[in-house]
Amino acid sequence: MxxxxxxxxxxxxxxxxxxxxxxxxxxxxxxxxxxxxxxxxxxxxxxxxxxxxxxxxxxxxxxxxxxxxxxxxxxxxxxxxxxxxxxxAKPPISLKAVHRKIAGESLKKNEFHLICQDILENRYSKMEIAAFLVACSHNGLERQEVFFLTKAMVDTGEVLNWGENIVVDKHCIGGIPGNRTTMIVMPIVAAHGMLMPKTSSRAITSPAGTADTMEVLANVELSIEQMKKVVHQNRAMLTWGGTARLAPVDDILISVERPLSMDSTGQLVASILSKKIAAGSTHLLIDIPVGPSAKIHNNQAALALRKLFEYIGDLFGLHIDVVISDGSQPIGNGVGPALEARDVQQVLTNHKNAPSDLREKSLRLAGRILEFDPDVRGGQGYNIARDILESGRAFEKMQAIILAQGAQPKKQVKAPLEYAMLASKSGYVSAINNLNIAHIASLAGAPIEKNSGVDLIKKVANKVKKGDTLFVIYASFKSDFEFSTQFAHENNAYVIAKNPPSTDDNYFI
The missing domain is CATH 2.40.40.20 (Barwin-like endoglucanases)
Structure with a gap:
């Protein structure tokens, strides 16, 4: 003993x-x-x-x-x-199935269930989990295997039931800094009267997850009972999904997957859909941004991913609408929890300085979700969403949800250390590298230091003169400040060209 x-x-x-x-x-x-x-x-x-x-x-x-x-x-x-x-400990029996997957074989439904159950019970080491992930990524997952993996992750956790025929949700596959549309879409949809109990993730390698940004304004760590109370009062919530044990195996897989920079298509779809199904969603909007430094680089890959989402969704009886959006640059101005929360509040209050791209994309996404309502005709969702936003009803709904979840005390938006990155020549901003901007914000301390990050002053197609500020880095600690500014100087996040870029590639399908 x-x-x-x-x-x-x-x-x-x-x-x-x-x-x-x-x-x-x-x-x-x-x-x-x-x-x-x-x-x-x-x-x-x-x-x-x-x-x-x-x-x-x-x-x-x-x-x-x-x-x-x-x-x-x-x-x-x-x-x-x-x-x-x-x-x-005895070796997990399901490891035999992992060895078969490593050898390139397809796995059956019960084998994925055993693997997920053993992972949940901590019977796998990180090395064994990595072997499973690499096997699935390298050898690929057949469409039926993606379904089996999704089902296994749902079945090994909690599943919420909201008792309504239409429960809506949205998800972006990620990779675009500052893309905080959910915090604008959710109150618009709830103000319309639709049910949107949103559980979101925290960042692992990115400068902010939706839950990190919402936490600047409200408590996001709620029990299932507290979630139900907020939703009953306000028709919506925005909380961290980790406290609800929704598809918990997915959280474990991500903790190994992200440091390895792995994000295979099959695992991506299983990860997203398992969380949404477990959260009780019946109707889901998926946003796939496409761009040179986004996760998906071209329309062909985006359309293939859309087909896989729709196929798996049909097997679960989940209604899915997939949109393909412009992922050529960050959305909004702020990158980092407090800066992103500022952008969201500006859009919700119809502030004159609100980022127009964040506002427009949020309205388009909200409009698509509103069209899940059988009383809303196709093509009318955008106008309804715009009216709700401009009337102030979305802001009022967001304030009510913040109070119900527990409002955070107001804090300063900017961190004490700041550095302006200047244009080295005159011209037009022709491209912004999403990966580099995200990495600069992370090095500056986001999301752990919520006031740290990057504030974008210039966006694609803006005219600049030599010496103009392109973006500002904010950090709370000297070491973070030095790491982020050094990286910014060594890795160009902005491309400045002599002529303005073509805007013909901007799309929203």
Whole structure:
């Protein structure tokens, strides 16, 4: 028996246990670093699985203690010092299916379910999860396999039921900085009377997720009971999906997938649709931005992705409308939670400085969603959305949702350190690199430092003179400030040409 100890280390989606090298169990039972172990507490039900780390420092764990990382400790007990016993974990049976996928074979429905269940129960190490993801990406997923994976991720988590025939949602596949349309679409749709219980993600490698930006204004970590109360009062919400256990396997897969810069088509579709189906959506709008530095680079790839979304949606009885939008540059002016929240508030209040591209795209998306309403004729959604926005009803609805979720105290928008990036020559902005702008904002501290990020002063087609400010970097700490400004100087985010660019490629299909 060992005494349980909480070790204040955030291991992000992975259970980790710590055992001292001089512990008698380590000497006699053959425990080794990075092996999987099962941890038992009397009366606590089944075991919790964790990856074992061996330590030599008694200040971390003593020879008679078992340390657990933050995530693992929360799964076992609320108090330290209880007696625990450990045993080597049996290899997950579903690994045989992973080996088959690595060999290029197709997997069956029950095999995807077993894999997802074992991942949820922490029976897979990060290396084993990576092997599964790489196999699915390298060998590809057949359309039926995408359905099986989506179904398995839904079935291994909670599923919400709102008790209505039409429950709407929207999702952008990502890759476009500042594209915070959801926070404008949601109150417009709710003000119309449609049900839009929106759960959103936090950023992992991007400078802000929708939940990070909404958190500048309101509490986003709500229980399912709190979510239902907000939705009952306001017909909508905008919360972080992590507290609701909606398709939780997806969160684990993403934690491995993103650092590897993997985003294969099949996994992308399964990830998005599993979350929407689990959230109780019946009608979904998907936004696929297309551009040179977006996730999807051309219309042909976008149309293929749209067909896959529609195919999987049909199998679940989910009505899907896919739009292909202009992803040639960031949407809005701010990149980073507080700066994006400022843009959203300006659009909702019809402020004269509101970014016109963010406003226009939000109205078009909202209009498409409003046309899910059988009482709204096709082509009329845009005008209805515009009327709701200009009348102030969308802003009033957003304020009501913020109050219901719990309003945040107002804070300064700008971080204390700022740097203006100047144009090196005169001409016209012909292109803005989405990836570079996002990386600059991340290096500046976003989304952890909510006031940090990038404020875009010039957009594509704007005329500039040498010495004009193209964008401003905001940072809260000197190290972040230095990293971001150095990267900005070494990697051109803006392309300035002699002649104005053609605008014929702007589209919204």
């Amino acid at each position: 060992l005494k349980l100890k909480a070790v204040a280390i955030d291991t992000f989606k992975e259970n980790v246990a710590y055992l001292h090298r001089d512990c008698p169990l380590y000497r006699t039972e053959g425990f080794q670093a990075l092996m999987k172990i099962e941890i038992y507490i009397a009366g606590n039900g089944g075991p919790v699985l964790a990856v074992l780390n061996i330590v030599d420092d008694c200040t971390i764990v003593d020879i008679n203690e078992l340390g657990l990382s933050i995530q693992a400790f929360k799964q076992l007990v609320k108090e330290q010092g209880v007696d625990v016993r450990i045993a080597p």
